[in-house]
Amino acid sequence: xxxxxxxxxxxxxxxxxxxxxxxxxxxxxxxxxxxxxxxxxxxxxxxxxxxxxxxxxxxxxxxxxxxxxxxxxxxxxxxxxxxxxxxxxxxxxxxxxxxxxxxxxxxxxxxxxxxxxxxxxxxxxxxxxxxxxxxxxxxxxxxxxxxxxxxxxxxxxxxxxxxxxxxxxxxxxxxxxxxxxxxxxxxxxxxxxxxxxxxxxxxxxxxxxxxxxxxxxxxxxxxxxxxxxxxxxxxxxxxxxxxxxxxxxxxx
Amino acid sequence: xxxxxxxxxxxxxxxxxxxxxxxxxxxxxxxxxxxxxxxxxxxxxxxxxxxxxxxxxxxxxxxxxxxxxxxxxxxxxxxxxxxxxxxxxxxxxxxxxxxxxxxxxxxxxxxxxxxxxxxxxxxxxxxxxxxxxxxxxxxxxxxxxxxxxxxxxxxxxxxxxxxxxxxxxxxxxxxxxxxxxxxxxxxxxxxxxxxxxxxxxxxxxxxxxxxxxxxxxxxxxxxxxxxxxxxxxxxxxxxxxxxxxxxxxxxxxxxxxxxxxxxxxxxxxxxxxxxxxxxxxxxxxxxxxxxxxxxxxxxxxxxxxxxxxxxxxxxxxxxxxxxxxxxxxxxxxxxxxxxxxxxxxxxxxxxxxxxxxxxxxxxxxxxxxxxxxxxxxxxxxxxxxxxxxxxxxxxxxxxxxxxxxxxxxxxxxxxxxxxxxxxxxxxxxxxxxxxxxxxxxxxxxxxxxxxxxxxxxxxxxxxx
Numbered sequence: 001x002x003x004x005x006x007x008x009x010x011x012x013x014x015x016x017x018x019x020x021x022x023x024x025x026x027x028x029x030x031x032x033x034x035x036x037x038x039x040x041x042x043x044x045x046x047x048x049x050x051x052x053x054x055x056x057x058x059x060x061x062x063x064x065x066x067x068x069x070x071x072x073x074x075x076x077x078x079x080x081x082x083x084x085x086x087x088x089x090x091x092x093x094x095x096x097x098x099x100x101x102x103x104x105x106x107x108x109x110x111x112x113x114x115x116x117x118x119x120x121x122x123x124x125x126x127x128x129x130x131x132x133x134x135x136x137x138x139x140x141x142x143x144x145x146x147x148x149x150x151x152x153x154x155x156x157x158x159x160x161x162x163x164x165x166x167x168x169x170x171x172x173x174x175x176x177x178x179x180x181x182x183x184x185x186x187x188x189x190x191x192x193x194x195x196x197x198x199x200x201x202x203x204x205x206x207x208x209x210x211x212x213x214x215x216x217x218x219x220x221x222x223x224x225x226x227x228x229x230x231x232x233x234x235x236x237x238x239x240x241x242x243x244x245x246x247x248x249x250x251x252x
Numbered sequence: 253x254x255x256x257x258x259x260x261x262x263x264x265x266x267x268x269x270x271x272x273x274x275x276x277x278x279x280x281x282x283x284x285x286x287x288x289x290x291x292x293x294x295x296x297x298x299x300x301x302x303x304x305x306x307x308x309x310x311x312x313x314x315x316x317x318x319x320x321x322x323x324x325x326x327x328x329x330x331x332x333x334x335x336x337x338x339x340x341x342x343x344x345x346x347x348x349x350x351x352x353x354x355x356x357x358x359x360x361x362x363x364x365x366x367x368x369x370x371x372x373x374x375x376x377x378x379x380x381x382x383x384x385x386x387x388x389x390x391x392x393x394x395x396x397x398x399x400x401x402x403x404x405x406x407x408x409x410x411x412x413x414x415x416x417x418x419x420x421x422x423x424x425x426x427x428x429x430x431x432x433x434x435x436x437x438x439x440x441x442x443x444x445x446x447x448x449x450x451x452x453x454x455x456x457x458x459x460x461x462x463x464x465x466x467x468x469x470x471x472x473x474x475x476x477x478x479x480x481x482x483x484x485x486x487x488x489x490x491x492x493x494x495x496x497x498x499x500x501x502x503x504x505x506x507x508x509x510x511x512x513x514x515x516x517x518x519x520x521x522x523x524x525x526x527x528x529x530x531x532x533x534x535x536x537x538x539x540x541x542x543x544x545x546x547x548x549x550x551x552x553x554x555x556x557x558x559x560x561x562x563x564x565x566x567x568x569x570x571x572x573x574x575x576x577x578x579x580x581x582x583x584x585x586x587x588x589x590x591x592x593x594x595x596x597x598x599x600x601x602x603x604x605x606x607x608x609x610x611x612x613x614x615x616x617x618x619x620x621x622x623x624x625x626x627x628x629x630x631x632x633x634x635x636x637x638x639x640x641x642x643x644x645x646x647x648x649x650x651x652x653x654x655x656x657x658x659x660x661x662x663x664x665x666x667x668x669x670x671x672x673x674x675x676x677x678x679x680x681x682x683x684x685x686x687x688x689x690x691x692x693x694x695x696x697x698x699x700x701x702x703x704x705x706x707x708x709x710x711x712x713x714x715x716x
Binding site: 009010012013014015016017018021022025036037038058059060061064068105107136137139141143156158160201202203206207227228231232234235238239242243247248249252 | 390393394395397398401404408457463580612613616618620621643644647651656
């Protein structure tokens with residue numbers, strides 16, 4: 001398996017990269033390619049990338065990533081349409097949306113050509129018809145319990161944003177408890193062809209070992225042997241029990 | 253509004269003796285009450301003529317206390333919030349104490365530790381003349397998001413008139429508020445410095461001007477060090493005040509300023525506290541004191557003891573270590589410090605965030621930014637974790653390569669002290685978080701462990 005991490009020098013917040021480390025440790029001969037900002041993404045130049053991953057980043061880093069991906073946006077869309085597998089966690093997927101509108105102040109200080117200060121709107125790559133709303137003075141911290149098929153998925157959100165799709169896009173997770181993509185009961189994330197994205201931050205795969213195995217199977221892997229599976233499952237079962245508890249608050 | 257303010261002032265002042273009489277120790281309560289009655293309390297309360305702020309992600313409490321002590325030694329009684337919080341209620345309580353019932357200020361100088369995340373609530377009203385920024389680094393994911401956001405908040409709210417004392421070795425904070433007058437302090441290259449980052453948190457890998465890679469000339473941990481861009485003219489600023497010839501063996505260093513240098517004692521063996529000491533000295537110099545004034549008193553300066561103290565039981569030591577749960581960056585520094593200590597070690601990790609545990613489930617993402625790998629050394633013989641989150645910490649440690657046989661999970665925190673092995677010459681570290689629940693638990697269990705060891709070793713005298 002070959003995994004390409006896009007822009008690990010900036011997209012590395014909140015422990016998200018543990019997702020890749022866990023997958024790498026679970027599959028024999030897994031290779032990781034870290035593509036930096038000044039290199040064309042490998043999945044656009046070779047056909048052996050099994051997964052493209054990008055994690056959470058700062059608001060300025062989103063703009064940097066957009067600028068570096070802008071020249072390739074048509075190629076990226078073609079790759080999505082032809083089944084290239086992507087996993088985006090945290091705010092990474094917003095780069096591929098239509099725009100981000102700040103409802104509080106704008107926490108960014110560069111890229112005047114991409115940012116309309118009057119409307120407080122940032123133009124994104126526009127691959128998905130989704131408007132993102134950002135409130136930097138109102139951080140959302142929440143727990144999340146959802147379903148991926150028959151699997152229970154647990155996770156956390158610590159974000160300034162929510163997303164409003166203008167078209168119906170299948171969610172990555174069906175929401176059981178906690179805020180979905182638009183902070184309501186909507187499903188969480190998007191799942192378009194093999195483009196998978198979620199606002200859940202942090203070590204999603206580590207928190208959900210069963211989901212990781214399912215995900216790797218869908219990537220075509222057959223030899224999956226996650227390390228420390230007993231300890232991972234114990235932590236998962238404990239968290240699942242807590243998240244199912246009606247006394248637990250889902251938002252802070 | 254003025255009437256409301258005076259009602260707030262009077263009632264909040266009356267609450268102080270009432271709290272004392274009823275045996276309550278809620279130092280923030282008077283400030284909270286004042287803000288509840290008059291939300292603009294901070295705007296109207298009289299303030300000392302000179303306000304010194306200490307802010308930053310890590311080290312601000314230690315540094316603010318050092319500043320308060322140094323000024324006291326120099327004959328300046330300061331209004332300060334060392335006994336309260338650093339958010340608006342704590343600052344309000346402090347300022348309340350600093351005025352008469354007629355709102356006349358009683359102090360000329362305030363030293364305020366100010367929470368960087370609370371910038372929007374503090375700086376519009378409390379305008380520092382001087383502000384020392386210790387550093388800006390990753391902190392609580394939930395509260396602080398990331399350091400760029402905190403820098404943005406400070407830039408939005410800190411007045412342009414504030415003179416800044418900045419850490420030149422921290423590229424996240426050192427270029428903040430470019431219009432403000434500033435001086436830079438830093439620590440020159442150390443023999444232990446590296447070029448490559450050996451920490452999980454490796455912020456500032458690219459140039460903030462042109463996005464090309466930054467080349468580090470040296471670094472201590474994460475992004476602390478000196479760097480320049482390989483493509484443009486961006487780089488770390490020159491030091492106005494530098495620590496050179498740092499000699500931990502003899503606990504001394506050379507302090508270099510414009511046109512002078514002198515030898516000074518290192519007041520604490522931890523590198524993070526040398527940065528705090530540098531911040532202290534550089535700030536005091538900006539207030540008009542001379543290096544000789546400082547030299548007279550720096551020898552007696554002490555870093556707050558509650559953060560890393562120990563008790564001895566025979567040949568064993570029990571360390572009481574205040575970590576910073578939820579703050580991966582600070583927690584990693586704690587682990588580095590522990591591992592640097594001589595001898596074999598057993599750790600009791602009471603870092604679970606207990607304050608919210610009743611109706612919340614801790615977001616454990618931070619532990620995957622924390623260098624648990626540091627603890628994977630032969631001298632760490634056992635690590636005890638507890639409860640629900642203990643399962644997460646155990647898993648994280650396994651990922652860090654720590655063998656399962658060195659990790660013990662117990663159900664209840666009070667069981668942890670019975671899970672350690674009582675061995676001669678062993679060093680026990682009780683590590684806990686800053687949230688009130690974890691803080692109280694950690695202190696209690698450290699004492700219980702001392703008692704247990706004392707009982708097991710026949711009641712040998714406990715030496716502080």
